[in-house]
Amino acid sequence: MPRLRMEKRRLLPFLGLLLLLIATILISMELALERDRVMVPHLVGATVPLAMERLREQRLQGKVTGEDYDARFPKGAVIRQDPPPGSWTRAGRWVSLTVGRGSDTLFLPDFAGLPRGKVQALLGANGLVLEGVSQVHSARVPKGVVIAQSPPPGTKLRIGAQVSLLVSLGPTEPVFLMPELVGKEGRYAVQTLKAWGMRVETSSRRDTGGGSARVLAQRPVAGSPISPGETIWLELGQRGP
Incomplete structure (x- = not known):
């Protein structure tokens, strides 16, 4: 028993040193962790x-x-x-x-008087969607320019809301009634139609009648509505022996 007690006394200093070492390591780790915490x-x-x-x-x-x-x-x-x-x-x-x-809301600007393409770009830039476009003739607003909008200007909208536009087609094109040109002098008929803004196509057929070349046939027929830019066909008599 005395010998066992002596051995225990010898181990006590080593155990103390071991515990001190462990405590030092733990404290160092804690300090390191504290330094890394922000x-x-x-x-x-x-x-x-x-x-x-x-x-x-x-x-x-x-x-x-x-x-x-x-x-x-x-x-x-x-x-x-x-x-x-x-x-x-x-x-x-x-x-x-x-x-x-x-903000996810905005007040809708007034697009009247702006070209349709520019308005579409503005809608996209502000997170709005073009719902639809209606078109109407206008003698005062140029073609392709916005006349009105829905919702009206100043309306508070959320991002993603839809906007409709009314766009001008420009002035209404005049409508003429196709005149009766058969028997008329060909040159006069062509000049008249071109003065109205028509395109004229002609073909020739031999005509045994005397005098200047005259209109033998026409399309469309007399009385038909025609508009500028439309193509009119005339058959002209070709004088020959």
Whole structure:
């Protein structure tokens, strides 16, 4: 028994040193972990460059992971972050940022007097959808220009709302009645039709009658409605022996 007691006394210093070593290691690890722990800064409301600078100061990294509408913040500002502000995390960790696209509502501008193509571009740039286009003749509004819109100007709309346009076809084209040209002098008939804005196609057929070349046939027939740009066919007599 005395010998066993002596051996225990000899081991006590070694056990004390071992416990001290373990305690030192644990304390060192805890201190190392404490040095690696940083607090996530408050980034909501900051611009992306400013948010990135604040993260670098805390030895953190940031990345923009999405965009969303939020009327409380200007376009381009951080509206959400993960992890949240005030939480503790390890240095070097990534912080996800959601950037605002501004308000999800707007007041519809007045598009009257603008070309249709420009209005379509403005609708797309503002997140609105062109629902449909109606067209009507107008003596005052040039062709291709917006006359009216629905909803009316000043209406408050959400992003993605639909807008309809009324677009001008320009002045109504005049309508003539095809005259009776058979028997008329060919040159006179062609000049008359061209003065009305018609296209004239002719063919010739030998005519035994005397005098200048005259109209032998026409298409369309006399009395038919015709408009500028329409093609009229005339058969002219060709004088010969």
